Amino acid sequence: MMRLAVRLKPMRNSFWEWKASETGRKSSAGFVEAWRSLATSNGSWLREPIVRPMQDEIVNALHLGERTRASHLLSELGREGQALQAADFISILQYCARTPDPLFVMETWKLMEEKDVELNGKCYFLTIRALCKGGYLKEAFNIIQTENSDIYPTLPVYNNLLEACVQVNSLNHASECLHLMEQQGVGKNAITYFLLLKLAVVRQDLSAVRDIWKEYINCHTLGIITLRKFIWSFTRLRDLDSAYVALQQMIAMALQQKFRLTKNAEGRLSDLMLDIPIPCRNELTLNGYAKNNCTSIPSVAGYCDEKYSIKGFKFGMEAKKVEADGFSLSKQPISEPVVKLLRCSFGDLIHTCANSQNVLLAEQLMLQMQNLGLEPSCSTYNGFIRALVSVKGFHDGMEMLKVMQQKNMKLHDSTLAALSVSCSRGLELDLAETFLSQISKCHHTYPFNAFLEACDILDKPERAVRVLAKMKHLKILPDVRTYERLFSLFGNVNAPYEDGNMLSQFDAAKRINAIEMDMMRNGIQHSQLSMQNLLKALGMEGMTKELIQYLSAAEDQFLHRSTHVGAHIYNTVLHSLVEAKESHVAIKIFRSMISCGVSPTAASYDIMIDCCSIIKCYRSACALISMMIREGFYPTAVTYTSLIKILLKFEDFDEALKLLHQAISEGIQPDLVLYNTILQAASEKGRIDVIELIVEQMHQDKIQPDPSSCSHVFAAYANNGFHSTAMEALQVLSMRMISEEDNILEEHRLEYENLIFDEDLEAESKILEVFKDSAYLAVAILYLRWCATFGFPISWLPNQSPWAKRLSWYHASRLG
Known part of the structure; x- marks a missing residue:
């Protein structure tokens, strides 16, 4: 200056000299x-x-x-x-x-x-x-x-330089720019702070944003646009607490009309409020922005105890008179620019709630918008739905979807993906596929992978084919999670419990090869789970030779990545070999697993103990139990099942029952598989005494029988000529298969009797249709219908049956 x-x-002197000499010439033309x-x-x-x-x-x-x-x-x-x-x-x-x-x-x-x-x-x-x-x-x-x-460079020049540093994400250049500004005494304005915020967000540096926030409120007066920018920064870094505090200050400022907004040449809003930097604002003022300034804001804490109802929302553009903690909101309509700023800020917080799975805060924010008279935007509704389905499931999301449909609002692709994922987790394949089909653009595989996982759980590989076609249409490349599911869905051909044959094994090999070739084209290597699912598919088809070959290839492949094949992969191979009765190969793999430095898990020991039942070697099983305990694993119901199976191979029922009582005394709850193992062996050997003891023990433990239990018990009596007892036992076990509680049986008695005594030729098909989601219940009703067909009266008090009473007395006498 x-x-x-x-x-x-000199210029000013010349002008005044000219003016003094030309006092008579005052015309504008002469002056110019x-x-x-x-x-x-x-x-x-x-x-x-x-x-x-x-x-x-x-x-x-x-x-x-x-x-x-x-x-x-x-x-x-x-x-x-x-x-x-x-x-x-x-x-x-x-x-x-x-x-x-x-x-x-x-x-x-x-x-x-x-x-x-x-x-x-x-x-x-x-x-x-x-x-x-x-x-x-x-x-x-x-x-x-x-x-x-x-x-000298002015502040706008430095802001341009700083903006370029943000665009290329160059922290070094930005630091150099700030150093030059400090050297030359150039201060910071709102644009400078916003550029620093953008740089911090790009670098995911939350501490930097908090430091900028403290510096700004220590030296400057917060404006409504500045608060909007801080809220944007906090939400991008998922700091909901700081964003919420800033939002409440923004609301207070909007209600008190403490702002002057205008539009600049580029159409952007700017604050006309005079902002004179205050170098050393005291700490009390600084803390006031975080605490004291929020006391006059309508509290949403009172809504936490209320039942949230989506249908209760009624939105309008004008603020409504609502009492909240003694504070009455303004009746005056909020100006359109402020409405836009508030809606954007609320929307940012709700979207962050969706990403953070904080549905409670999302609900509170929606209620606060209602009290302020702010109509949520389409984007806000989308974020709210994502928050709902991430925690509460797709049912709540569907209710909000109806509200959006009434307002003719469209779902975003990200919301469709979230709804589809939620439906897939709920095993609602029809709804999940409907939402997937509406997605027009997607960059992520997770909604499709979730659907494939649901198809895998429900064993519906045919449903997965259409989704794979949708992925191809959207040009979404599969990731390793996709291939993990594909091996599980399409790796084997036969349905569960069916043995593989040459034709199915040939088809399975072609499928596995096709999936692996596609992995190679997309440059994706096997994960532990994809390899495990591949090996499981080979095992289910009985392809033991290929199973060993793939295990060897997996060991080499993971070794090149400086890692090892996990114990769960070895367990998959061992289980398949034991199921295929390849006990000696399983023992060899188990020894190789230990020599490679892979520590066996409890499942590994259980599988090998089961292997001992094939070779009928109880001593080896006991040795494995010792190793298992030394490694810190304790026997479970599965372990005892395998040990009892070995004893039953030698028809040593007394020792098997002793082992069962030992497990119970040690606090291990036997499961249905263990009981069915004993029932099957006792039925085959005609040991009715053992069967009656086990049936009563199941009843005492409140373990419901399944169709296999009924079949073993019925066969034992029928094969020994006790036909009437067989029918009575079948009826009692069928009742217990429905429920162990007499009051539940009585509650559904009329419904079940209508099906049992129905004389329609299609009655059995009707029973299967009614109970298609509960196979055990359908079998129980069919068994009871069969008993009624042969003229046996149906009693809905199974524990009053003479057979049941006798078993109870027999069990008590044995324990005594």
Whole structure:
């Protein structure tokens, strides 16, 4: 400023000398003419650019892509006889900054330096802007750091430089820029802080955002637009607490009308509130923004105890009078710009709630919007649905979907994906597929993988084919999770409990090869789970040779990745070998597993103990039990089942029963598989005494029988000629298969009797249709219908049956 004053002093003296000598000439025409002559005599000040047509010609050449011609014209401009000024280059610099064209702006800058053109602030600003927008940060820094006695960079220049640092995510350049600003005493304005916020968000640096927040409220007055930008930053980094505090301050400011908004030339909102930096605001004020300022805001804590009802929402554009903690909201309508800012901020928080699975806060925010009279946008509804389904499931999401449909709002692809995932987890394949089919654009595989997983659980591989076609249509490349599911869905051909044959094994090999070839095309390697599912598919088809080959290949493949095949993969192979009665191969693999340094799990020991039942070696099983205990694993119901199975191979029922009672005394609850193992062996050997003891023990433990239990018991009595007892036992076990509680049986008695005594020819098909989701219940009703068909009366008090009473007495006497 001092240099500028010195340069203008002779000019002011000349003007007043001219004015004193020309006091009689006061016409405006004379004043303008004299002013122009004065300007010409002082270095052509205020003259029109002498080369404006040439500037336009250069700009046109650049616009047409004729860079050689533009450079030639620029050099011609430099040869003009008259001295050049900054104004003679403004149009060129403006075009370069707008395009941007950093190369031509550097060429222009070089010419200006060569011709000693006196720079002004606008020229300097446009040059830096062109370089920054073009990504030439180094050159921009060079110009700023060059010593220039005539002009210094202003805050807008530094903001342009900082914006370029944000765009390229360059923390080093940004730090250098801030250092230069501090050196030259250039402060920060709202734009500077917002650029710093954007840089922190890009770098996922939450601590930096919090530091900026503290610095800003310590030195500046918060405005409604500034709060909006801080809320955006906090939500992008999932800091819901800080974002919520800022939102409540924003609401208070909106209700108290403490703002003046206008639109700038670019159509963006700006705050006209005067902001004078206060260097050292005290700590009390700083804490007040985090705590005290929120006391006057309507509290939403009171809504936590209320039953949330989606249908209760009624939104309007005007604020409504609602009492909340003694605070009455304004009746005055909120201005449209403020409504837009508030809606965006609420929407940001609700979207973050969806990403953080914080459905409670999302519900509170929606209720607060209702109290403020803010109509949620389509985007906010979408975020709210995602928050709902992430925690509460798809049923609540479907209710909100109805509200959106009434308002003719469309679901975003991300919301459709979230709904589909929730439906897939609920095993609602029809709904899940419907939502997937509506997705128009998707960059993630997770909704499709979730559907494939549901298909795998329900054993519906045919449903997966259409979804795979949808993925291909959307050009979504499968990831390793997709292939994990594909091996499980399509790796084996036969249905469960069916043995493989040559034809099915050939088809399975083709499928596995096709999936692996697709993995190679997409550059995806096997994961532990994909390899496990592949090996499981081979085992289910009985392809033991290929199973061993793939295990060896997996060991080599994972070894190259500096890792080992997991114990769960070995367990899959061992289980398949034991199921195929390949006991010696299983023992070899188990020893190899230990020698490779892979520690067996409890499942590994259980599988090998089961293997001992094939080779009928109880001593080996006991040795494995010792190893198991030394490794810190304790026997479970599965372990005892395998041990008892070995004893039953030797028809040693007394020892098997002792082992059963030992397990019970040790606090191990036997499961249905264990009991069915004993029932099957006892039925085959005609040991009715053992069967009756086990049936009563199951009843005491409240373990419901299944169709296999009924079949073993019925066969034991029937094969020994006790047909009447067989029917009575079948009836009692069928009742217990429905429920162990007499009151439940009595509650559904009429419904079940209508099905049991139905004389319609299609009655059995009807029973299967009614209970299609509960196979055991359908079998129990069919067994009872069979008993009724043979003339046996149906009693709905199974424990009052003579057979049941006798078993209870027999069990008590044995224990006594």
